[in-house]
Amino acid sequence: MIRVALPVHLRTLARVNGDVTLDIEGAVTQRSVLDALEARYPMLRGTIRDHVTLKRRAFIRFFACEQDLSNESPDTPLPEAVAKGTEPYLIVGAMAGG
C-alpha cells in the first residue's frame, strides 16, 4: 500500500481528507504511483502532470524520504520505505497565501 500526500487544493478537488492510499501491482515508481492516483481520481488529471506530455507541472514538486525526486526519471523505483507505505510520497504544490 502506497501513501500519497496531496496539497490541500488537490485534496479538495479529489474530495479526500488526509493521505491517499493506493495499491500498486508491479514496480513502484513515480509513474506507476501517479498513473494509479489519476486512475482513482480522474479529476486530478492535468493538475499534477501535463495532460498530454505527462511531465510534472512546474508549480508541483515530488518528494520522498526528505529527498527531492522532481527531476528523477519517472521510471526509477521509489525508495523501499515508500513502496512499503511507511513513508509517504509527497506531492507539494506552490501556494502564495500570506
Next chain:
Amino acid sequence: MEGQRRLKAAKVLLIGAGGLGSPLGLYLAAAGIGHLGIVDFDVVEFSNLQRQVLHTTPDVGRRKTESAAAHLRAINPEIQIATYDTRISSANAMELVRPYDIVIDGTDNFPTRYLVNDACVLLGKPNIYGSIYRFEGQVSVFAPSAGPCYRCLFAEPPPPGMVPSCAEGGVLGILPGVIGCMQATEAVKLILGIGEPLIGRLLLYDALEMNFREVKIQRDPQCPLCGERPTLHELIDYEQFCGVRGQEAPGAPLESDFEISVEEVKARMDRGDDFDILDVRNPEEWQICRLEGARLIPLGELPARMQELDPSRELVVHCKGGARSAKAVELLRQAGFVNVKNVRGGISEWASKIDPSMPKY
C-alpha cells in the same frame, strides 16, 4: 549584549503587513530589531482581524503600514520604522530592497512572490519565505549563492484560478501565526549567525494532521535567475509572467461587456429571463448564503468541472466580491464560453443593494 547589538543594527524589510506580517512584525519589534521597513498598500478590513493580529478593531479603515507602525512602536519605542504605503512593483522593488540586510516575504500572491525573489537574488539579499493556504504552510530561506531560490523550487506559477488564494479558499487564522513565527525565528538566526538556517530545506506544515515535514531542495542549474546560465538580469512584468492582469482586488479586470450589476441580474430574474447562475465560492460560503437557482462549482474545481456547464447558455458568475468570479469568467472565456458575465461586487453587493436580509460575512 553582543547579540542584542546585532539585532539593533539589523535592517529588515517586511513585505506585507497582513497575516504573516503580523506575527513577524510583533516578534521582530519585541526582539529589538533596530530598523524595520514595512511595505503594504492595503487598508485594514474587519475580515482581516481573524488572522492579522497586528491590527485591531479601531484600526479598520486605517492604512496597514500606519496601523502596524503604531502598534510596533508601542512594543518597542526605540525601533526605527520606515513605512512604504505602496504596492511593490518592478518599478520600485530594487530601491525598496536595496537598503535592507534581510527581506521577509509576507505577501499573498504569486506575482509579488516572484518579484520579491528576483529582486533579492539580483541584489544578493536573503529572502525568508513563508506561505500559507487553508491549513498548510511552507517555510524556507532563499539565500543567494548559498542555496536555491524560489524559482529553483517552483519554476513557474500555477495558471490563474488553479490554486486559490487565502481570500478565495480561506485560511485558519492561527496558521499565519505559526508560519510567521518560524520566519521571524529564521530572521533572528540569520542576524545573530546562530543555528542552522533553513537554506536548502523546505519545511511543510499541516495543521490538521499537526505534522511538520522537512524536505531538501537544491539549486536548479537551469534556473533562469540563479542557474549556471542565467537569462534574467533584471525585473520583468510579473503579472504577465503569472498570467494575471492585476491584483485580486475587485474592479477593472474585465471589460464592461463581461460584467453585470446586481441590479441588472435582479431585473432579469424578475423578468423571467433564461440564464444560469454559477457560484464559484467555497462550500462553506455557500452554506452562509446563496442566490436562488444558483449552481455551486468552487473556482479551484472549475477547470476540471467545466464540462458540466453548457457553453450555449448564458451564464452569470458570482463569488463573494467579484474577484474570483472574474477569474472564472476569464477561464470560461478561454475555454470558449462566449455568453458569460461576472456579477460586479458579488453576493456582498447583492446583500447590500438587493436583499438586506441576506447574511453578510
